[in-house]
Amino acid sequence: MSTQVLIAGAGPVGLMLACELGRSGVQVTVLERLAAPMRESRASLLNTCTAELLHARGFDSLLDPAQREVKTHFAGFPIDLSAAPSDYAGHFKVPQYVTEQVLGDEAQRAGVTLLRSRELTGIRETGDRVACAFDGPAGRVVLETEYLVGCDGAGSTVRRLAGFGASQRTATRELLRADVVDAGIRDRRFERLEGGFAVANTRRGVTRVMMHVRGHEPVRRQSPPAFSEVASSWKKVTGEDISRREALWADSFDNSYGQADCYRRGRVLLAGDAAHWHMPIGGQALNVGLSDAVNLGWKLAAAVTGWAPKGLLDTYDSERRAAAARVIRHVAAQETLMLGGAEVEPLRHVLSGLIAIEGAQHLIGLFCAGLDDRYGTQGDDGLAGRHMAHLRPGRVPGVLSPDLLTAAPTGVLVRFADPGQAAGDNPVRRTPAAQSVSLPNGAPLRIVRVAQPPGDGVTDVLLRPDAHIAWAGCGERRLSDALSQWFGAPLPDNHRGSRA
Ligand SMILES: Cc1cc2nc3c(=O)[nH]c(=O)nc-3n(C[C@H](O)[C@H](O)[C@H](O)COP(=O)(O)OP(=O)(O)OC[C@H]3O[C@@H](n4cnc5c(N)ncnc54)[C@H](O)[C@@H]3O)c2cc1C
Numbered sequence: 096m097s098t099q100v101l102i103a104g105a106g107p108v109g110l111m112l113a114c115e116l117g118r119s120g121v122q123v124t125v126l127e128r129l130a131a132p133m134r135e136s137r138a139s140l141l142n143t144c145t146a147e148l149l150h151a152r153g154f155d156s157l158l159d160p161a162q163r164e165v166k167t168h169f170a171g172f173p174i175d176l177s178a179a180p181s182d183y184a185g186h187f188k189v190p191q192y193v194t195e196q197v198l199g200d201e202a203q204r205a206g207v208t209l210l211r212s213r214e215l216t217g218i219r220e221t222g223d224r225v226a227c228a229f230d231g232p233a234g235r236v237v238l239e240t241e242y243l244v245g246c247d248g249a250g251s252t253v254r255r256l257a258g259f260g261a262s263q264r265t266a267t268r269e270l271l272r273a274d275v276v277d278a279g280i281r282d283r284r285f286e287r288l289e290g291g292f293a294v295a296n297t298r299r300g301v302t303r304v305m306m307h308v309r310g311h312e313p314v315r316r317q318s319p320p321a322f323s324e325v326a327s328s329w330k331k332v333t334g335e336d337i338s339r340r341e342a343l344w345a346d347s348f349d350n351s352y353g354q355a356d357c358y359r360r361g362r363v364l365l366a367g368d369a370a371h372w373h374m375p376i377g378g379q380a381l382n383v384g385l386s387d388a389v390n391l392g393w394k395l396a397a398a399v400t401g402w403a404p405k406g407l408l409d410t411y412d413s414e415r416r417a418a419a420a421r422v423i424r425h426v427a428a429q430e431t432l433m434l435g436g437a438e439v440e441p442l443r444h445v446l447s448g449l450i451a452i453e454g455a456q457h458l459i460g461l462f463c464a465g466l467d468d469r470y471g472t473q474g475d476d477g478l479a480g481r482h483m484a485h486l487r488p489g490r491v492p493g494v495l496s497p498d499l500l501t502a503a504p505t506g507v508l509v510r511f512a513d514p515g516q517a518a519g520d521n522p523v524r525r526t527p528a529a530q531s532v533s534l535p536n537g538a539p540l541r542i543v544r545v546a547q548p549p550g551d552g553v554t555d556v557l558l559r560p561d562a563h564i565a566w567a568g569c570g571e572r573r574l575s576d577a578l579s580q581w582f583g584a585p586l587p588d589n590h591r592g593s594r595a
Pocket residue numbers: 103104105106107108109126127128129137138139140191213214215216246247248249251252253346366367368369375376377378379380381384
């Protein structure tokens with residue numbers, strides 16, 4: 096038995112990666128130890144960056160019915176997301192099991208093989224293959240793969256078996272959470288009280304309560320806390336008695352965090368919670384994991400299909416490890432500011448003044464929206480490495496929308512008219528015509544010609560399939576270099592120098 100890529104774990108990240116690879120024609124097998132899909136709400140917030148990538152991949156059925164909120168918070172301070180440069184500004188509320196179901200359906204349509212009740216238990220690298228052993232209904236089976244990706248969650252077996260190191264901090268604080276029917280208490284957002292921290296939010300008669308008891312040491316748990324423990328903690332923090340109410344469920348989480356020291360060891364890679372984990376403040380974890388999957392998908396497809404330029408696959412590690420490290424720092428800062436005692440009050444005071452400044456509000460808004468990643472330090476144009484959303488405000492309105500990336504997981508070269516040609520009444524084409532070409536090494540590319548005067552000396556924009564700008568500038572020579580760096584070859588002769 097063999098496959099080109101084996102993914103351990105059919106959580107949202109494994110399924111998204113499977114979709115990306117399947118769309119590129121890669122043979123993919125996903126192993127999942129659970130017999131049936133998970134039914135918990137878990138990470139229920141999709142940010143702007145994720146919404147853009149879901150839209151570009153035809154997952155509007157996830158976004159259209161979702162409740163959208165343009166108000167969010169950083170450490171409890173209000174942040175307005177409406178100014179984000181996207182038609183999808185805001186956060187979309189979607190229970191995690193719904194996201195998983197839609198991604199799972201799409202993966203199957205893309206030809207992915209999903210094997211449930213299969214637990215990966217052993218791996219052995221043999222030159223250009225990885226032999227993976229798993230236990231399932233038919234006993235122990237070994238499957239050979241060109242690449243193995245561990246998307247198997249924070250307690251990742253792949254991370255352990257492949258010998259990845261990880262830096263981590265153990266828990267120092269714990270939060271309890273429950274959904275309580277007819278709780279009979281008032282709603283509150285991020286209340287800092289003498290005894291700890293409390294949140295209550297009621298929807299349709301059910302109140303989600305969340306609390307931290309200051310000074311309470313985290314405990315090692317084998318199962319979720321009983322509601323009596325939640326009620327007793329709530330009383331300690333707020334003085335209110337909810338012990339006679341009924342809870343639909345209760346759970347706990349803590350402020351431990353960690354990250355794998357690298358995301359690739361030879362033919363084994365990590366993505367999602369297997370690579371980084373932290374407290375679920377601000378709903379970043381799932382979104383960071385989905386961006387891992389989209390960053391890795393096209394690079395791994397390029398490696399398997401044979402057109403990847405040297406070093407392309409390694410950029411997954413450098414780009415996404417830095418992105419998650421930044422999120423972990425932001426989450427740790429928020430946790431300290433929200434759960435810390437009187438000692439954090441001066442810091443909160445300073446921060447509240449800073450956040451009121453428009454530029455600071457915008458920067459933190461971009462972080463919350465997931466649009467602030469910048470990969471590498473290429474170029475001095477201020478654009479390369481950024482999400483394509485950064486090209487939109489006032490520069491090329493209406494053209495650089497996620498729709499440019501809908502057709503297939505290829506790069507897109509956007510060629511703007513020369514200033515002379517674009518003079519007069521040339522309209523901005525809102526749905527520019529695209530032409531598919533193959534680069535000399537077989538890499539697929541789409542060229543979109545746009546009749547619009549270029550801004551800031553930019554006549555060409557090269558987009559990666561993950562919606563990041565590979566290069567933006569002018570000049571055939573520099574364009575050829577950028578194409579060779581990211582897609583392995585320059586334009587074919589018959590396409591050089593042609594614009595709108
Ligand atoms: C109880 C709980 C509550 C959470 N609540 C929130 C929240 O409120 N907000 C928030 O933002 N985030 C929350 N999270 C975090 C969020 O769910 C994760 O960030 C997200 O699921 C990460 O996706 P993933 O695909 O990387 O990993 P996971 O969703 O963990 O998926 C990993 C998959 O791998 C499978 N697997 C594991 N080991 C093996 C193996 N050896 N072989 C085969 N399959 C294997 C697992 O069964 C699982 O299906 C919560 C997580 C948990 C566990």
